[in-house]
Amino acid sequence: MSKEKMAAQSCKGFVPADGGWGWVVCWMSFWTNAVIFGMLNSFGIIYVEMLRVFDNGEDDLSFRTSWVGALQISMTFLMSPVVSVLVDLLGIRTTAFAGVVISTTGMLASSFVPTISLLYLTYGLLTGLGISLVYTPSMIILGHYFKRHLGVVNGIVVFGSAVSTMIMPFVLQNLLVNVGLQRTMRIMAGLLASQGVCAVTWKPQYGRAKDRDFGRYVVPSSNLVESVAGCGKWLGRYVNTTIWRNRSYTVWVTAMVIAFTGYFVPFAHLVKHTKDVMPDAKPEVLIMVIGASSGVSRLLCGKISDLPGMSRVRMQQAAFFMLGLVTACIPLARTFWALAGLVVILGVCDGCFICMMAPIAFDLLGTEGALQGLGAVLGLMAFPMTIGPPVAGLIYDLTSSYDIAFYVSGVPPIAAAFFIFLMPGTVTRRHSDLDGESKTNKGDIEITVNGCVNPSCGVDGVDHVTETNPVQDGDKENDATP
Numbered sequence: 486m487s488k489e490k491m492a493a494q495s496c497k498g499f500v501p502a503d504g505g506w507g508w509v510v511c512w513m514s515f516w517t518n519a520v521i522f523g524m525l526n527s528f529g530i531i532y533v534e535m536l537r538v539f540d541n542g543e544d545d546l547s548f549r550t551s552w553v554g555a556l557q558i559s560m561t562f563l564m565s566p567v568v569s570v571l572v573d574l575l576g577i578r579t580t581a582f583a584g585v586v587i588s589t590t591g592m593l594a595s596s597f598v599p600t601i602s603l604l605y606l607t608y609g610l611l612t613g614l615g616i617s618l619v620y621t622p623s624m625i626i627l628g629h630y631f632k633r634h635l636g637v638v639n640g641i642v643v644f645g646s647a648v649s650t651m652i653m654p655f656v657l658q659n660l661l662v663n664v665g666l667q668r669t670m671r672i673m674a675g676l677l678a679s680q681g682v683c684a685v686t687w688k689p690q691y692g693r694a695k696d697r698d699f700g701r702y703v704v705p706s707s708n709l710v711e712s713v714a715g716c717g718k719w720l721g722r723y724v725n726t727t728i729w730r731n732r733s734y735t736v737w738v739t740a741m742v743i744a745f746t747g748y749f750v751p752f753a754h755l756v757k758h759t760k761d762v763m764p765d766a767k768p769e770v771l772i773m774v775i776g777a778s779s780g781v782s783r784l785l786c787g788k789i790s791d792l793p794g795m796s797r798v799r800m801q802q803a804a805f806f807m808l809g810l811v812t813a814c815i816p817l818a819r820t821f822w823a824l825a826g827l828v829v830i831l832g833v834c835d836g837c838f839i840c841m842m843a844p845i846a847f848d849l850l851g852t853e854g855a856l857q858g859l860g861a862v863l864g865l866m867a868f869p870m871t872i873g874p875p876v877a878g879l880i881y882d883l884t885s886s887y888d889i890a891f892y893v894s895g896v897p898p899i900a901a902a903f904f905i906f907l908m909p910g911t912v913t914r915r916h917s918d919l920d921g922e923s924k925t926n927k928g929d930i931e932i933t934v935n936g937c938v939n940p941s942c943g944v945d946g947v948d949h950v951t952e953t954n955p956v957q958d959g960d961k962e963n964d965a966t967p
Contacts, residue, residue, distance in 0.1 A: 514626065568860060811830045
């Protein structure tokens, strides 16, 4: 079979094996999530040290320093739609390797810069870009190996971020005390480099039925308009616009954007808030508590979401509501134990709705649409996540308190929970029974929206059923190797 024919293998109708090498892929994605989100969620520890190291007496130091972490997490998610297209063009492993190189370079360069302004470029933009190039493939590859157990596998993978969130604050705190900020960043660069091993294992199981011949669309011509139009047509073959005609998906994406306006504020500012109101407390313990409760929640919610008839969307909706409520209550906690109790609930909610993200994308859009569907929602989330922490830092600079910041940050997740009610119908999972006696292939995901089945429901206002195609054999992707 020619390379072109192998690359033309479509994922339509593909049924994953739900095991085998997939478990290696699962645990490598687990490590990737552990490294990435251990660093992102522990930025509050780095943030406090940056305030000390770069303190030059200016009144807006909290606001300016908040942008370092905000830009990093923004780039992590903002580039996800682009990364989804790059996966189509270059392949999962090539894209991930590029991310490892870029993120490692950015973090290593951060250890040498002397000002906050340069950290925007190295720690924020460059490292965030590299992380995005690794993170998105680490989630997409799961759909190549699992379907029936996708919920629990996704729970295991995102549990990695919970484990590292428990451990990383103490590790970073000890490193900052013993070796300083610069050397700590170099150690973090080494952790980012370790993800290269993970990328080796991510062997794709199907390719895209796309012709990658750029020359067919862009012919050398003196007419600039025709050349630009040709580029647009070529690129358009890799951008899946049909996902935006799925009404349930568009409502869900909008809710995610609303909710994430306040999501990252506790992770960025809880440590500083605790130091202010409880000087003798150890705020890194609270980050550990969030990680522990989030980890347990991800495993349990992943398993629960795989139960027949369970609605992942409703689970995420409930998590949004409670997350907003708890965030708004943080300023009311005047004892360390009260605050610890709130962050336990915060972690449970965090674990639930994070665990549901990738499976909901597969539920709503199917295997082929989930690639860019997940990338799109992650990219759109970047804008509100960028705004939240700096605004909270600005409020602190003006009021010398985080109380108002936490009150305001609790509103968007609650609003998102109510917005989800606008989805046309309910979304549930329906499995074949364990004996395999059903109308569909064992383990198939079916979506019920307004009485119809499959991710196509609600597209163009027409409820219909897309039939399942038989599994096709063949090589998986143009860059895949045995």
